[in-house]
Amino acid sequence: MPAAKPTVPSVWARQRRQREQPALSQDRIVAEAVRLLDEEGLDALSMRGLGTRLGAGATSLYRHVANKDELIELVVDEIYGELRVPDADPATWRAAVTECAQSLRAMILRHPWSATVLGQVGLAELGPNLIDRSERMLAVLHAAGFAPGTADLALNTVLAYTMGTAISEAAYLSMLARSGQTEDQWADDLRATTEQAIEGHPRMQEGYAALHEQDPRQIREDNFTYGLECVLDGLQARL
Amino acid sequence: MPAAKPTVPSVWARQRRQREQPALSQDRIVAEAVRLLDEEGLDALSMRGLGTRLGAGATSLYRHVANKDELIELVVDEIYGELRVPDADPATWRAAVTECAQSLRAMILRHPWSATVLGQVGLAELGPNLIDRSERMLAVLHAAGFAPGTADLALNTVLAYTMGTAISEAAYLSMLARSGQTEDQWADDLRATTEQAIEGHPRMQEGYAALHEQDPRQIREDNFTYGLECVLDGLQARL
């Protein structure tokens, strides 16, 4: 009796393949990946885990996504789709650029895992959403009076500043999240160690002391707008 | 014969433990990790691989480093140590800040893997080198005339812009490296696909066409200094 195939759990338990689920698709996979990342962070993104959330096996995902790196590229372009870019209007270009920058920063802070991932993918992999948003931002700057070649430079300047700020903030918030504290009540754990760390560095202590009496969220906000105004002033001077 | 312990490779082959190697130490581990990262990239950093390069087993490293995340924090502070910060001098503050920014950008481009890693760690984890460099940069801005509270804002602005630019560049260079091309000869592979991607987006095509006739390195350089001058102009206007 040569045991016809080792896999015979039960020949009768067949016919359990239903098509109730909306089936797998690249869109569904990417959307669920974003949800998983928002809820549990970058380390928690595994093909097995993502498959389970979709009611599917791990390797089923590979029918719709080449590999994990490609999935991440898709996820990044997905969240680029959240960016809001106002219509071009010469009169209000400063407000429009400000809104773009705020939208980008808000997007990164809404998805803090993107800080890590943007360092791998950045603006290099050109997905459709990134292309579309870039085109419309260029239109805004173009209408503002920047020459075609210069609009590129201006856009890169604003985006670089905004991404740099937001990535730092996101890294900081992720650190807090890992330590289990919220931003308001981290005083006990981290403040003590950082205060000890900057001992003997008077200028850092000065700057640090200012953080005590203000809402940290407000400080981050002010910080961001201060630098953004600097950049915009510098750009305006070049018009 | 109950086989006294399964591990009896040879009772005679003992005494092979020598202390010729400088032994393991946190410094040696971190330094070798940086070397490995520079040579083979972030994905190639595994505890086993790093151990092998040091002539040690994987788990031996854990005597000197709590875990991989801590190793990465140490590595980041290690490369922060490469930053050059000029002495404070009111007359030449603009040149000094420029040199800081260039030094930071050069550091990131020298260690492209840091782009990914800075998105996790950023400026949040305060290692000794980061504290020291921050203190001295604050001194530069302080001497330039920025009030204590404002010097923080100014520094963050410059650093955010510089990190944003350099991280994007590093991500782009890493992408090229993964595809096996150098920056000059990527024309054949990637240019075709990106040109197709931006079809129907006139403003992006315009900006893209400019890249054809110039040295890409020079373009990146000009891009960086353009934005940096913007930021510095904005700061100067606030003095």
Next chain:
DNA sequence: CGCAAATTGCGCACACTGTGCGCTACGGTG
């Protein structure tokens, strides 16, 4: 000097990862 205590390195094991291969069942066409 000699012996005890602390430190260092390492083999093993575990749970988990990304992903290639080949099978099975389904949906649609002739």
Next chain:
DNA sequence: CACCGTAGCGCACAGTGTGCGCAATTTGCG
């Protein structure tokens, strides 16, 4: 009805970070 492309899945493999406990070496103390 037969057929075929395709979606999903079980299995397997190599490789990961890291806890545990043993062995050897170094250090400290009498």
